[in-house]
Amino acid sequence: MATSVLASLAAFVYLQAPLSAASSHHGLRHRSLGHSSAPKMCSASSAEVVNNSTEIFPYQTFHSFTGTPPRLNITANGEELAEGLIFFGPNTESGAGKPKEVTNFIMTDTGDLVYAHPPTRAPTDFKAQTLNGKPVVTYYTPVGTQPFVGIGWGNVHILDDTYKEIHTVCPKLNLHKGDGTIAECGSDLHEHYITEDNTLLTTAFNVTQYDLTPLGGTADDWILNAIVLELDIESGEVLWQWSLIDHIPILQSHAGVPKNGVKQTGAIDLYHMNSIQSIGDYIFINCRHTWSSYLINRKTGEIEWTIDGETGGDFGKLPENGTFVSTTRHSQSVIHTDRICIQSWEHHGRLHNMTESSVVLSYFANNNNAATKEAVSKGIVLELTLPPNPDSPPKLLADLYDATDLQNAWAEGSTDILSNGNYFMGYGSASVIKEYGPGAANGQDVRWTGLFDAIGGGDSYRAFKQVWHATPASPPSLVISSGNIPESLSKCTNSSDSALAYVSWNGATDVTSYDVYAGSSEDDLELIGTVDKQGFETVFPIHSTYAAVMVSALDRNSSVVKIN
Numbered sequence: 001m002a003t004s005v006l007a008s009l010a011a012f013v014y015l016q017a018p019l020s021a022a023s024s025h026h027g028l029r030h031r032s033l034g035h036s037s038a039p040k041m042c043s044a045s046s047a048e049v050v051n052n053s054t055e056i057f058p059y060q061t062f063h064s065f066t067g068t069p070p071r072l073n074i075t076a077n078g079e080e081l082a083e084g085l086i087f088f089g090p091n092t093e094s095g096a097g098k099p100k101e102v103t104n105f106i107m108t109d110t111g112d113l114v115y116a117h118p119p120t121r122a123p124t125d126f127k128a129q130t131l132n133g134k135p136v137v138t139y140y141t142p143v144g145t146q147p148f149v150g151i152g153w154g155n156v157h158i159l160d161d162t163y164k165e166i167h168t169v170c171p172k173l174n175l176h177k178g179d180g181t182i183a184e185c186g187s188d189l190h191e192h193y194i195t196e197d198n199t200l201l202t203t204a205f206n207v208t209q210y211d212l213t214p215l216g217g218t219a220d221d222w223i224l225n226a227i228v229l230e231l232d233i234e235s236g237e238v239l240w241q242w243s244l245i246d247h248i249p250i251l252q253s254h255a256g257v258p259k260n261g262v263k264q265t266g267a268i269d270l271y272h273m274n275s276i277q278s279i280g281d282y283i284f285i286n287c288r289h290t291w292s293s294y295l296i297n298r299k300t301g302e303i304e305w306t307i308d309g310e311t312g313g314d315f316g317k318l319p320e321n322g323t324f325v326s327t328t329r330h331s332q333s334v335i336h337t338d339r340i341c342i343q344s345w346e347h348h349g350r351l352h353n354m355t356e357s358s359v360v361l362s363y364f365a366n367n368n369n370a371a372t373k374e375a376v377s378k379g380i381v382l383e384l385t386l387p388p389n390p391d392s393p394p395k396l397l398a399d400l401y402d403a404t405d406l407q408n409a410w411a412e413g414s415t416d417i418l419s420n421g422n423y424f425m426g427y428g429s430a431s432v433i434k435e436y437g438p439g440a441a442n443g444q445d446v447r448w449t450g451l452f453d454a455i456g457g458g459d460s461y462r463a464f465k466q467v468w469h470a471t472p473a474s475p476p477s478l479v480i481s482s483g484n485i486p487e488s489l490s491k492c493t494n495s496s497d498s499a500l501a502y503v504s505w506n507g508a509t510d511v512t513s514y515d516v517y518a519g520s521s522e523d524d525l526e527l528i529g530t531v532d533k534q535g536f537e538t539v540f541p542i543h544s545t546y547a548a549v550m551v552s553a554l555d556r557n558s559s560v561v562k563i564n
């Protein structure tokens with residue numbers, strides 16, 4: 001009787017979870033319904049940190065889960081942070097302080113793991129999106145050989161809110177990889193964006209021959225052409241494509257072209273398109289190597305307008321402040337006000353609030369390529385007048401950098417504007433994530449910094465803070481061990497007769513407590529109490545006079561574990 005009431009209450013919480021707007025600071029929901037009379041048992045977080053190696057960045061280990069996520073090194077000043085969970089994915093392993101594990105992670109801004117994907121080859125762009133009105137998480141992985149650093153040929157994975165993979169989008173078209181092979185799957189690593197029509201936009205690259213004499217090259221040089229693909233998610237069929245070489249003059253490229261010709265394997269990356277967004281009848285793309293973003297009319301295929309980091313493009317001179325800060329990594333900064341170009345080698349162009357008369361543009365201004373790693377990377381937010389009018393040039397709304405912790409990202413990165421007006425930045429090739437308050441528009445308002453690898457040890461292509469609710473298809477995981485009772489539990493433990501129970505539920509976002517069932521056998525389990533969930537993995541003492549234990553959350557039971 002008590003159990004079924006509990007089960008229906010739990011089911012009620014579960015059904016409400018994805019819809020209710022009432023959620024806590026971290027996007028985690030508190031189980032606030034009156035609970036059964038089962039006594040509250042004590043519990044603690046059991047994450048252990050392994051930090052004794054100079055080779056590997058400190059990481060967490062658990063008893064009931066095999067994942068080894070980084071232990072974020074967090075600095076926070078206590079000012080209000082936006083609601084949401086942090087999505088990131090260390091995608092390479094190199095050098096000292098490399099990540100223990102390459103995969104996608106979701107964490108709270110207090111550094112608790114929420115979800116660790118199984119180890120995955122070079123994942124990028126892990127984020128929550130909406131497909132057919134339902135929340136999904138998505139990411140990219142490469143397929144087959146990857147002859148170019150920083151360009152990918154692979155597929156896009158779409159997982160529902162139980163973490164079941166519901167689509168693997170592998171676009172098949174004639175894309176040449178430059179090593180003599182055709183891509184088996186043709187999505188590039190930089191962007192995959194689900195449109196309001198539930199189609200998928202992805203970046204794609206093709207190695208092809210082109211006359212680069214106007215750029216000082218030869219008549220039959222090899223280039224990496226960039227292509228916007230719109231795909232049917234179900235079939236991977238290409239619905240629309242837009243080839244940059246057919247529309248964007250090669251003279252706009254800042255990619256260096258050698259005089260003596262290039263081989264296929266060294267094809268010139270003229271555009272390096274790295275973001276795509278769909279806005280009604282328009283597609284908005286950003287190209288790192290032209291320092292420019294373009295609004296494309298989807299119906300006509302014409303470029304409506306261009307914003308160019310050097311010339312301003314159709315918009316007139318870009319603002320001169322957004323002071324260009326130059327520094328040598330880890331040394332004192334030097335601020336130059338003479339060299340002003342606020343948008344170069346940039347990533348993640350995003351438009352916000354587009355109307356007939358204005359639009360807000362945000363992007364991550366790397367200000368560096370692989371050769372120049374000295375300039376400070378920033379988040380830049382501009383207000384543009386529409387239609388473009390050089391007499392009403394772009395206004396700088398926010399110039400985001402941390403004067404006490406300047407970063408030089410030579411690749412990757414993202415800048416987002418969050419629902420409460422905060423800004424969220426993933427520094428790409430510099431393994432840092434920062435949240436800025438709205439005050440950053442007029443100065444420094446750094447509220448949160450998280451380091452997930454040693455700088456140079458790894459990177460996360462982008463990082464996001466998003467509201468996300470999920471209940472995994474797999475059940476909670478429980479293990480019992482006879483380990484030493486942690487200090488935090490000593491006050492509520494009978495040391496002579498206690499074992500330790502460890503419970504976690506990888507990916508569950510809305511659990512705040514676990515019900516504990518125990519008894520003399522598997523068939524004789526009774527609710528003996530409830531424990532508060534603590535961090536990713538909760539540990540609690542249990543009398544070893546019980547022969548079997550089980551935990552339950554949101555009406556989902558773990559397997560029954562025997563104590564001996």
Ligand SMILES: *[C@@H]1O[C@H](CO)[C@@H](O)[C@H](O)[C@H]1NC(C)=O
Binds near residue numbers: 049050051
């Ligand atoms: C690892 O470092 C953290 C933070 O400095 C510290 O609290 C913890 O005790 C260390 N763990 C080990 C096993 O050395």
Ligand SMILES: *[C@@H]1O[C@H](CO)[C@@H](O)[C@H](O)[C@H]1NC(C)=O
Binds near residue numbers: 050
């Ligand atoms: C690092 O920690 C592991 C696991 O606790 C241990 O086996 C190893 O000996 C430690 N290494 C050093 C150098 O302390």
Ligand SMILES: *[C@@H]1O[C@H](CO)[C@@H](O)[C@H](O)[C@H]1NC(C)=O
Binds near residue numbers: 073074451
């Ligand atoms: C955390 O990061 C800061 C800033 O980079 C560094 O000074 C500090 O040593 C790090 N702390 C730990 C425990 O790794």
Ligand SMILES: *[C@@H]1O[C@H](CO)[C@@H](O)[C@H](O)[C@H]1NC(C)=O
Binds near residue numbers: 175208
């Ligand atoms: C890719 O380039 C090759 C030439 O190298 C060309 O035959 C092929 O059609 C191109 N593919 C696409 C999708 O444009």
Ligand SMILES: *[C@@H]1O[C@H](CO)[C@@H](O)[C@H](O)[C@H]1NC(C)=O
Binds near residue numbers: 321322323399
């Ligand atoms: C930007 O320019 C305005 C107007 O010239 C000035 O008041 C402001 O201090 C400048 N900001 C920065 C960050 O240089």
Ligand SMILES: *[C@@H]1O[C@H](CO)[C@@H](O)[C@H](O)[C@H]1NC(C)=O
Binds near residue numbers: 353360
């Ligand atoms: C978009 O418009 C809404 C409503 O006016 C406003 O609250 C929000 O701050 C705007 N966002 C940006 C990025 O300007």
Ligand SMILES: *[C@@H]1O[C@H](CO)[C@@H](O)[C@H](O)[C@H]1NC(C)=O
Binds near residue numbers: 491492493494
């Ligand atoms: C310790 O065990 C005794 C006897 O079973 C019990 O009455 C008491 O509540 C237990 N204390 C704790 C903290 O579990």
Ligand SMILES: *[C@@H]1O[C@H](CO)[C@@H](O)[C@H](O)[C@H]1NC(C)=O
Binds near residue numbers: 525555
């Ligand atoms: C979970 O276990 C409890 C106790 O054995 C049982 O009453 C309940 O029906 C189980 N729930 C599910 C969904 O299996």
